[in-house]
Amino acid sequence: MAGTDAIRADAVSKTFTIGKESFQALGEVSLEIPERTFATFIGPSGCGKSTLLRILADVIAPTSGEVSVFGRSAAQAREERDFGFVFQDPVLLPWRSALANVELPMQLNGIDKAERRARALELLDLVGLQGFEKALPAKLSGGMARRVAIARALTLGPRVLFLDEPFNGLDEIRRQNMNAELQRIWLETRTTTVLVTHNVSEAVFLSDRVFVMGRNPGRIMAQLEIDLPRPRTIETMTSPEFVEYDRELTALLRTAYEDAEP
Amino acid sequence: MSATTTTAPEVRLRGAAVPTALTLLVVLACWQVAVPLLDIPVYVLPSPTAILAHADWSAIVSASGSTSVGVVLGFVAGNLLGFVLAGLIAWSAAAASVLYPIGLSLRSVPIIALAPFITLAVGRGVSATTTVAGLIVFFPTLVNVLAGFRSVEREALELMRVLNASKRDVFVRVQLPAALPLFFDALKIAAPTSVLGVMTAEWVIGGHGLGQLILTESLALNGETMWGGIVASAVIAGLAFTLVSLAERLLIPWAGDQ
Numbered sequence: 001m002a003g004t005d006a007i008r009a010d011a012v013s014k015t016f017t018i019g020k021e022s023f024q025a026l027g028e029v030s031l032e033i034p035e036r037t038f039a040t041f042i043g044p045s046g047c048g049k050s051t052l053l054r055i056l057a058d059v060i061a062p063t064s065g066e067v068s069v070f071g072r073s074a075a076q077a078r079e080e081r082d083f084g085f086v087f088q089d090p091v092l093l094p095w096r097s098a099l100a101n102v103e104l105p106m107q108l109n110g111i112d113k114a115e116r117r118a119r120a121l122e123l124l125d126l127v128g129l130q131g132f133e134k135a136l137p138a139k140l141s142g143g144m145a146r147r148v149a150i151a152r153a154l155t156l157g158p159r160v161l162f163l164d165e166p167f168n169g170l171d172e173i174r175r176q177n178m179n180a181e182l183q184r185i186w187l188e189t190r191t192t193t194v195l196v197t198h199n200v201s202e203a204v205f206l207s208d209r210v211f212v213m214g215r216n217p218g219r220i221m222a223q224l225e226i227d228l229p230r231p232r233t234i235e236t237m238t239s240p241e242f243v244e245y246d247r248e249l250t251a252l253l254r255t256a257y258e259d260a261e262p
Numbered sequence: 263m264s265a266t267t268t269t270a271p272e273v274r275l276r277g278a279a280v281p282t283a284l285t286l287l288v289v290l291a292c293w294q295v296a297v298p299l300l301d302i303p304v305y306v307l308p309s310p311t312a313i314l315a316h317a318d319w320s321a322i323v324s325a326s327g328s329t330s331v332g333v334v335l336g337f338v339a340g341n342l343l344g345f346v347l348a349g350l351i352a353w354s355a356a357a358a359s360v361l362y363p364i365g366l367s368l369r370s371v372p373i374i375a376l377a378p379f380i381t382l383a384v385g386r387g388v389s390a391t392t393t394v395a396g397l398i399v400f401f402p403t404l405v406n407v408l409a410g411f412r413s414v415e416r417e418a419l420e421l422m423r424v425l426n427a428s429k430r431d432v433f434v435r436v437q438l439p440a441a442l443p444l445f446f447d448a449l450k451i452a453a454p455t456s457v458l459g460v461m462t463a464e465w466v467i468g469g470h471g472l473g474q475l476i477l478t479e480s481l482a483l484n485g486e487t488m489w490g491g492i493v494a495s496a497v498i499a500g501l502a503f504t505l506v507s508l509a510e511r512l513l514i515p516w517a518g519d520q
Contacts, residue, residue: 059420078426085424087417095439095516104435108427136516162424 004070006160006192007033007056012065013217014051025051027217028065033194033209035070038186040195040207042249044257048218049196050164056194057083057162070159077160081109084153084191086166090145092137098124098148099133105155116155123151126185143174150182154189163195167202176234179205183231200253204245205232212249214256222252305483317490321475326494329471332388332460333498336395340459341452343396344403345445351404352411353433369401373459377466390467395459399452406448410441443517446510453502457495472498 014026026048033039041049054060056067058074069077077083092101099120106116124133127147137145146166153161163182167175179202186193186206197203203210204226212222226245228236236242290310296302297309304312347365351358373394380393414437422432464473472491479488511518 054420057424059423078424081426083424085421087421089415089417091415091417091421093418093436093439095442095514105425108425108431108435138516 024217043213047213047215084158090149305485316486325475332391335392337456340396340399344400348407391460391463394463398459403448410444454499457499
């Protein structure tokens with residue numbers, strides 16, 4: 001899996017200012033994510049992991065520091081539509097069917113109707129939603145809406161996929177199923193992926209590399225490589241190696257919490 | 263399982279129609295019985311059957327036509343103005359800083375105070391009633407539609423940014439449709455308000471509509487025709503509201519399931 005870095009961040013920081021109050025969400029964060037890697041940010045709430053993700057995707061600008069994506073600035077990469085982003089909330093447009101929601105990025109990109117329809121159907125198929133093309137978001141379950149959001153993020157064949165706690169609010173079993181599906185999709189596409197989560201076993205199950213983050217200010221405290229064969233399965237989760245990774249990551253995360261709450 | 267079916271609008275309407283009709287019948291029956299029982303003079307409140315039998319219906323129908331024209335024109339003009347102003351305000355901060363104070367001050371002047379000016383400016387008749395109705399209607403629509411444009415979730419805007427969407431695309435594909443449910447709420451408020459605006463104008467400025475008819479018939483102590491006019495104005499307002507509700511269900515069916 002070695003190769004060039006897909007994403008590099010150099011001393012990226014972020015300070016939010018609201019009125020006279022200012023709050024440092026991120027200290028100086030530097031990191032590298034190699035191409036075709038599944039990377040994860042894990043940490044206590046308020047450690048700036050979502051902020052860091054948004055900076056990497058050029059959704060918000062850093063206060064200082066630089067981000068490069070495949071050798072260009074994050075802004076350039078975004079403008080060239082290199083990114084797919086899945087938010088905590090699926091943010092489907094309620095007036096558009098599942099199919100039309102998946103078509104949206106292609107529509108904005110000026111891809112003709114027949115082509116985008118074919119591609120959207122293919123993607124709905126990939127996320128296991130055949131038969132629900134015409135359904136409006138209000139008629140979809142939480143898990144189905146999230147699948148649509150993932151399909152939508154994949155439409156333009158992004159070079160980097162950003163996932164901001166995409167399975168938040170799903171119960172444990174649904175979350176495990178969605179993780180297994182996400183891994184399957186990832187194995188098919190091998191898109192460089194950056195996930196934000198606060199769930200340890202989710203991080204171990206999906207990632208090649210996990211960044212453990214602490215807060216006040218947000219920073220990376222540790223980095224852990226997960227070297228487990230793929231595809232990982234429900235059985236993998238009970239293997240001694242998995243359990244050991246889980247224990248190790250939990251210990252690192254515990255330090256991050258303790259550090260933040262003196 | 264595939265997408266489930268919803269209750270069709272007609273079924274829902276029919277379901278509500280039965281209790282509504284019953285309530286109406288009970289009210290009419292009480293009214294019919296109460297008038298002779300309480301010995302109410304006919305020029306104040308005639309019974310429903312007396313109104314039906316003795317009102318000058320041809321005058322009422324003709325006045326209703328005149329009023330309806332003003333209602334429709336004022337409704338369209340006022341809502342169009344409110345919608346366009348809200349769109350401009352949502353689109354550009356510069357436009358907002360100019361247009362919002364203008365809208366607000368236009369709204370702050372009591373419409374009655376403007377009536378003489380309106381008469382001088384556009385004359386009497388339909389042009390005056392339309393202007394008054396439009397002026398009464400536009401501001402609630404402006405406020406509602408503006409709230410609609412601003413109701414878009416932050417993450418939806420972030421999504422559009424990730425997709426490198428143009429400002430125009432964000433507006434047309436996200437903000438505009440997101441504003442439609444509140445626009446229809448505004449239209450439902452505007453429907454009866456528009457009738458009020460036209461009749462106020464007819465009352466103050468004159469003309470051939472129901473406002474004028476009700477005023478003159480009351481002065482002539484002609485209770486039946488006066489009440490016929492009142493009923494007709496209620497019917498026009500109710501009809502306008504119903505038409506807007508129907509249009510809402512047909513045009514934005516997704517909004518009902520939110």
